[in-house]
Every structure is written in C-alpha cells, then in structure tokens.
Amino acid sequence: MVKVLLERTIKGKHVQEITRLLRRMRILATQQPGYISGETLHAVDDPNHYLVISAWDSLGHWQAWVGNAERQKIQSEIDSYMGESPTQIRVYTY
Numbered sequence: 001m002v003k004v005l006l007e008r009t010i011k012g013k014h015v016q017e018i019t020r021l022l023r024r025m026r027i028l029a030t031q032q033p034g035y036i037s038g039e040t041l042h043a044v045d046d047p048n049h050y051l052v053i054s055a056w057d058s059l060g061h062w063q064a065w066v067g068n069a070e071r072q073k074i075q076s077e078i079d080s081y082m083g084e085s086p087t088q089i090r091v092y093t094y
Contacts, residue, residue, distance in 0.1 A: 005090045010081050
C-alpha cells in the first residue's frame, strides 16, 4: 500500500472552484482500481493551502491514476488557480 500527499497553494480566492474540482477528482478516484481512501484538508492558518491524502493498493495503481486522461484534465484546471509553486506530490509506503 502507498499513501500519497499532494500539497497545493491556491492563488486568490477561488475556494468554490477548487472545492468543485477536488470533489470531481475524488469521485473519479473512487472509481479507479486500487483506490482505498482519501481526504482533503486545508490549513487553519492559510485557507488557500490544501493537503490531499489518498491511499492506494500499490504504486502501480497510483501511477495509473496519475496517467488517467480525465484526471490530467482536472489537474490542469486546478493548476490554473495555483500560485507560483506547482502541486507538490510525495508518495509514502510502510
């Protein structure tokens, strides 16, 4: 099993748009082989800083999801709201 942490800092006040996109991505992720769970958090001291944590059966399942065309389209929309730093992705295992 792997856990994936994605950190994003959104520029401006686009909370509704980001929330909508993250929900769409979560719905799609739940339909992917190997998806176990996920949660989305935002920092108490910076509501524009998001942390998404997801669990996958294997690194291969996560990589397949990263390569999914629909996911890439949503990620591109999210990127349009990002500040200067892109989404930071770290993959962890036990």
